[in-house]
Amino acid sequence: MIDNSIFNNKKVIFHTLGCKLNFAETSAIGKQLSNEGFVKVRPGEQADVCIINTCTVTDTADHKCRQAINRLHRQHPDAIMVVTGCYAQLKPEEIASIEGVDLVLGANEKFSLLDYLNKNDASVNGEIHREDILKVKEFKPSCSRDDRTRFFLKVQDGCDYYCTYCTIPIARGHSRNASISETVDMARQAISEGAREIVLTGINTGDFGKTTGENFFDLVKALDALPDEIRFRISSIEPNLLTDELIRFVSQSRHFMPHFHIPLQSGSNEVLKLMKRRYTKELFAEKIHSIKQIMPDAFIGVDVIVGVRGETDEFFGEALRFITTLDISQLHVFSYSERAGTKMLEIEHSVLNTERKRRSEVLHSLSTIKTQQFYENQIGKEVQVLWESRSRDDKMVGFTHNYIRVERPFEKTLVNTIQSIHLGEWNEEKTALMVK
Secondary structure, three states, rough: OOOOOHHOOOOOEEEEEEOHHHHHHHHHHHHHHHHHHEEEOOOOOOOOOOEEEEEEHHHHHHHHHHHHHHHHHHHHOOEEEEEHHHHHHHHHHHHHOOOOOEHHHOOOOOHHHHHHHHHHOOOOOOOEEEEHHHOOOOOOEEEEOOOOOOEEEEEOOOOOOOOOOOHHHHOOOOOEEEOOOHHHHHHHHHHOOOEEEEEEOOOOHHHHHOOOOHHHHHHHHHHHOOOOOEEEEEEOOOOOOOOOHHHHHHHOOOOOOEEEEEEOOOHHHHHHHOOEEEEEEHHHHHHHHHHHHHOOEEEEEEEEEEOOOOOOOOHHHHHHHHHHHOOEEEEEEEEEEOOOOOHHHHHHOOOHHHHHHHHHHHHHHHHHHHHHOOOOOOOOOOOEEEEEOOOHEEEEEEEOOOOEEEEEOOOOOHHOEEEEEEEEEEEEOOOOOOEE
């Protein structure tokens, strides 16, 4: 039994790293703590508890986590420091050894944070609680809001794919999810709290339904049947799980936006084999063609990893040529980072860090060209914009149905509303289009 009184007016600060799923889970933890009397730290105040939700997708992610721990410990030296998330799941002893860390909670234990805070002995530093995540079958739902309009709804967790470069399956466990009815209820709750746009998030979102005998397409149809004025976006979906049926449905949907985020990872079939991906570049190209054929204005973001073991100069050249041909809107480029426990370490050929950086820069330049081309093709079109909050220089920002970033002079009454506009020219920084 938790003694609620000990938490009344306790001050807490959160720091979240990594994916949108982490942010959704931090939000769920924050709601738990708020219900038990915790209040968020205001600027200049000292926290009683610091909570860091970590990422471990690369060495850089690990480094940022350690930096965050050290910084928060300096700023709040007397606070109980709790570290959780993927990094904590994979390397709990490493985190526990960092000065200032009091509690290390695994990926599943984070949702029982209150119990551990209640039991924590302040004289014991670096206490670890972590179970084998591969044995966890329970799905922990969560939903976060990043501003007044956009919410991130966790619909799935874990992954059963075991790509050779990735530690996520051993950090997050097996694929699991809530039922469609439970997920729709969570969406309704977000809408009641003011959501105008909800992004469906997961580790392998398209794998939804594995633990409930359902499927992702049926979830999409159930959410699309909601009567509310709400937008949905699919955060990321594997190309082999993006069916033609789903693409056609989105093209005619009431609520789902023509916006796709699809991981490619490499444009070389040989490298895809080394990665143990479940598709070929030809299948990926077919998916892009299918989308653009019926939704020519759809925004398509694509993930790519450069410099993996086995990616020779020839394979990278092949990938670059392939990606150049794709009718896409943006690239999200990641440089490969060796991760302990992954099969890719067994591949002998290694790419120098300087070459990884060069390849990343090449693809970032290509991404800039493709994004600008996509935006320029939209100039003059009439679109629906959901306006968000104030930006710098008294400008407000919004996003169109197909994810074009738009700016206009700030007007408070427009925040969290959808407005029909014509797209004008670029702003000065070429980061958004202006209202015509």
